[in-house]
Amino acid sequence: MSRTDILAEGEAYDAGTTERKATRRDRWLTGTTFLAFFLVWVGVTGAGHWPPLIRPIFLPSPLAVWQAFLALLEHGYQGNSLWYHVGISFYRFAFAFSSCVLIGVPLGLLLGMNRTARAILEPPIQAIRPIPKLALLPLFLIWFGIGNTSKIIIIAAPVFPLIVIAAMQAVRSVSTKKIQAARCLGAGNWTVFSRVVLPACLPGIFTGIRMAISIAVTMLVAAELTATSDGIAWMSLTAAEFLSTDIVLVGVVIMAVLGFSLDRMIRAIELRIVHWSGHE
Amino acid sequence: MMIERIELATPDRRAGSKLNLEGLTKTFGAGAEAVQALAPTDIAVTEGEFLAIVGPSGCGKTTLLNIVAGFETPSGGCAVLDGRPIEGPGSERGVVFQQGALFNWMSVLENVAFGPRACGVAPDAARESAQAMLEKVGLGGFVENYPYQLSGGMQQRVGIARALVNDPAILLMDEPFAALDQQTRELLQEEVRGMWRETGKTVLWITHSIEEALFLASHIVVMTARPGRVKAAFRCRFSESPDLLVASTPEFTAAKREILGLLRSESEAAQRQESMI
Numbered sequence: 112m113s114r115t116d117i118l119a120e121g122e123a124y125d126a127g128t129t130e131r132k133a134t135r136r137d138r139w140l141t142g143t144t145f146l147a148f149f150l151v152w153v154g155v156t157g158a159g160h161w162p163p164l165i166r167p168i169f170l171p172s173p174l175a176v177w178q179a180f181l182a183l184l185e186h187g188y189q190g191n192s193l194w195y196h197v198g199i200s201f202y203r204f205a206f207a208f209s210s211c212v213l214i215g216v217p218l219g220l221l222l223g224m225n226r227t228a229r230a231i232l233e234p235p236i237q238a239i240r241p242i243p244k245l246a247l248l249p250l251f252l253i254w255f256g257i258g259n260t261s262k263i264i265i266i267a268a269p270v271f272p273l274i275v276i277a278a279m280q281a282v283r284s285v286s287t288k289k290i291q292a293a294r295c296l297g298a299g300n301w302t303v304f305s306r307v308v309l310p311a312c313l314p315g316i317f318t319g320i321r322m323a324i325s326i327a328v329t330m331l332v333a334a335e336l337t338a339t340s341d342g343i344a345w346m347s348l349t350a351a352e353f354l355s356t357d358i359v360l361v362g363v364v365i366m367a368v369l370g371f372s373l374d375r376m377i378r379a380i381e382l383r384i385v386h387w388s389g390h391e
Numbered sequence: 392m393m394i395e396r397i398e399l400a401t402p403d404r405r406a407g408s409k410l411n412l413e414g415l416t417k418t419f420g421a422g423a424e425a426v427q428a429l430a431p432t433d434i435a436v437t438e439g440e441f442l443a444i445v446g447p448s449g450c451g452k453t454t455l456l457n458i459v460a461g462f463e464t465p466s467g468g469c470a471v472l473d474g475r476p477i478e479g480p481g482s483e484r485g486v487v488f489q490q491g492a493l494f495n496w497m498s499v500l501e502n503v504a505f506g507p508r509a510c511g512v513a514p515d516a517a518r519e520s521a522q523a524m525l526e527k528v529g530l531g532g533f534v535e536n537y538p539y540q541l542s543g544g545m546q547q548r549v550g551i552a553r554a555l556v557n558d559p560a561i562l563l564m565d566e567p568f569a570a571l572d573q574q575t576r577e578l579l580q581e582e583v584r585g586m587w588r589e590t591g592k593t594v595l596w597i598t599h600s601i602e603e604a605l606f607l608a609s610h611i612v613v614m615t616a617r618p619g620r621v622k623a624a625f626r627c628r629f630s631e632s633p634d635l636l637v638a639s640t641p642e643f644t645a646a647k648r649e650i651l652g653l654l655r656s657e658s659e660a661a662q663r664q665e666s667m668i
Contacts, residue, residue, distance in 0.1 A: 291492070
């Protein structure tokens, strides 16, 4: 062990502790942001102790939203329990999203590896990408009916190309040096793919998946805009027609929690699997 | 004399060569855009030699190594190792890159065991030989770490261990220490010197540092600016000296002057080429 190497180790250790301190500080600041946001909400809605600055019909107090949530838990909404609405929405979301990952990632990897496949499939995928998928909603309703199929497809429509292209780009940006290194160590095509290309792609694929989550949640609202009578977004949309702002907010919060917790979950998986992320 | 001019591609050397490059050329692109990186190059390397190639940047020395490694195909001529023409990469040619070629998703041990595993060695045996090789390069205590947790010098040790563990017929090194700081580089140079003496491996070493070439190599090739070809070749005996401070002797300085003189005009030519672009 040389002296310089040991020094470098020591520096790495110091960098580690400073980093941890910085992370703690960041968490504090993030927490404070949320708290401030909540306090403003309480302040402008009055919380029962002073006259609200904003009328409850526009912005109900946190307490009113909580009570609406409890009432929904007890009585359900328009004939179905709250869990039913959450469940059916989650089913649409999860089915669309997991299909996109299960088909899109392997397809993207294939496009990245194989020039022929890329020539055949990349132009149509790139051509479809800029089309606003909401514009296709009426078409999907005509083609796939008013059942769950059309809803799943409208969610998948923007998510699928995004994941395919993220996986493809990840393959294309794998360092040539690493592939060359594997080859001159005696690795064949399959070993190069499974032990070098695939792991090297994972950070890029995870980034694509996380970007797709927020789009998928947005499209869930679009999917439940018309031709449905269940789902959490549908609950919010119909409640708005009756100016039941508290129920609208319950729906919004549930969807926000869904999107946020999925993002955190995938981030946690990513940190566990892709521990080298950020180191080329 | 510590260095003397020699011919590298004499019939004698060719006859007993380990690595034989005959009329090797490489042109990138085609038509008006074509750039000739390598003019016809003839080099014969015999078993156990440590051949350093020095040249100005862009002279095609890395192209030459890439052809020997099998990463690129020559536009003309041929490269033959142990009587077999080189076609594509193979485990009998170990390559050490400048940096960034380690697999960050594998531990240091897995990185080094990758080669034997890819060549069909059983997992346990592969890990054992990887462990032994890592101890040899002074990384016995870091086998469970990941490459990105190591300093640049340690990463290069892993790269060397990874190339050596396959016991290749020839070791190809592409400016392996160029990105390291001075102290680390000098330390690793001393270790490589010792390792070469111990194992007697045939080495092809690309560098832009004349000192490094003089200190390590048994033979030195000076290349011209693009298109690269052999400008001069030397037999060099500084690497045989037991003195680790041989670089501070007057003979070393004189040898350095001689090669620097050859290289100077080529570097100027290389500069002119770059400013033309």
